Ligand code: SF4
Ligand code: SF4
């Protein structure tokens with residue numbers, strides 16, 4: 001089993017609901033806190049999920065693209081073998097990559113090894129933290145089944161994010177990746193991320209009325 | 221990435237320590253004309269710098285409570301191996317120093333311990349360099365050049381230190397091989413020049429335009445997901461060095477680490493001491509640049525990148541559009 005989240009870049013409107021839901025859930029959850037020790041002076045704080053905004057294309061064909069980016073729960077996670085203490089590990093049963101804060105010495109080597117810049121150093125606790133795929137929600141049997149999914153997936157207003165098992169060929173996530181050319185970021189670095197994105201479709205070009213008349217005329 | 225003083229101190233002082241021990245081993249094996257006192261002073265220098273570097277590494281750990289687990293991943297983690305190899309090197313070197321002081325008659329035993337320490341030191345420098353060279357995401361470091369530069373820096377800084385100590389004790393610097401320090405400096409300079417080029421190539425390959433894997437390029441970073449790029453919580457990235465800082469930094473490295481020691485080598489004892497100071501400063505600055513100028517793959521989404529001008533731009537010296545009075 002390899003749990004994953006698929007994000008449809010056509011549906012993401014950059015509202016940052018997933019970013020703040022992640023922070024809100026994890027600040028109070030088992031793997032938190034996601035600290036803001038001095039929120040008014042250092043507004044940036046720690047985020048496990050950052051929605052990156054990018055300008056795309058060149059004038060006049062320009063747009064804005066939003067890319068929610070958290071841990072990719074890589075198959076060949078480079079953050080795991082470099083960790084000297086075994087604090088970073090990948091779960092056998094569901095492929096989630098986690099950090100055991102008790103064993104972490106805060107050397108930050110895993111942050112250098114992760115190609116995606118999704119690990120964050122908590123200088124107050126001296127440990128590295130990151131997205132847990134909301135392991136404390138998805139395995140909590142006291143929650144109703146519909147709530148056993150990551151906070152960022154549940155909160156997305158446009159349903160851009162889908163959660164499931166990438167290795168189950170009948171799952172929604174496996175279908176989305178297979179049918180919509182799901183892709184991963186920086187594949188050349190060999191981490192084999194589990195998290196996939198669905199590519200943006202280009203907006204259809206604008207056709208002027210004369211062209212429509214001409215084409216219709218040619219057809220008749 | 222952000223340079224931190226414990227990493228600078230650990231990697232530099234470990235290099236000096238092993239560089240001095242390489243000179244000691246060469247003097248013993250090659251029968252260099254140096255006094256016993258000089259060799260002993262060299263060994264103390266190696267021990268002192270190694271002990272300081274090892275102590276500095278403790279400050280790189282932010283949670284000492286978990287330090288007991290640091291050897292858990294010897295099978296895969298170069299950091300676990302670094303802890304073991306550097307610890308082993310210092311342990312054997314300490315035995316050699318202690319033998320010389322406490323049991324001076326046992327010179328065969330001392331020589332064996334010294335040569336073993338020099339061998340272990342080479343392994344420790346190799347492992348430390350591999351820790352950096354084997355990270356594919358650190359685009360600038362992911363190269364065998366990193367390992368070669370670490371060895372060259374160790375030989376230059378250790379050789380210069382040993383030469384200065386040898387001269388201060390009244391001997392002929394590096395035991396009658398006067399060209400050796402200048403040769404170390406020239407080799408280091410050539411390798412640093414190659415590294416400057418490798419770092420530029422790495423930086424050019426990491427841009428927002430290449431980071432999304434999508435068509436419809438180019439992409440330009442607008443928002444790093446917070447109010448600022450997370451330089452405070454993500455130490456693998458750092459603001460891109462301004463071109464003037466980078467150029468003057470590398471120029472200073474070449475002047476201090478190459479020109480200084482080469483000029484000083486011909487100036488007798490005082491020259492060797494000044495040359496060693498210059499080499500140490502140059503190597504230290506080069507290590508600072510190694511961290512500060514390194515490009516990590518995640519720079520795609522966080523750091524500033526050079527601005528490209530919009531095609532809708534004003535020609536120099538011409539106002540936007542036509543003036544109404546011109547068209548009347
Ligand atoms: S995205 Fe980074 S932190 Fe997450 S599993 Fe991959 S390498 Fe590790
Ligand atoms: S910072 Fe913690 S989790 Fe990361 S490599 Fe070091 S010990 Fe492992």
Ligand code: SF4
Nearest residue numbers: 022131133134150152
């Ligand atoms: S899965 Fe949970 S921890 Fe990970 S980004 Fe989403 S909300 Fe945050």
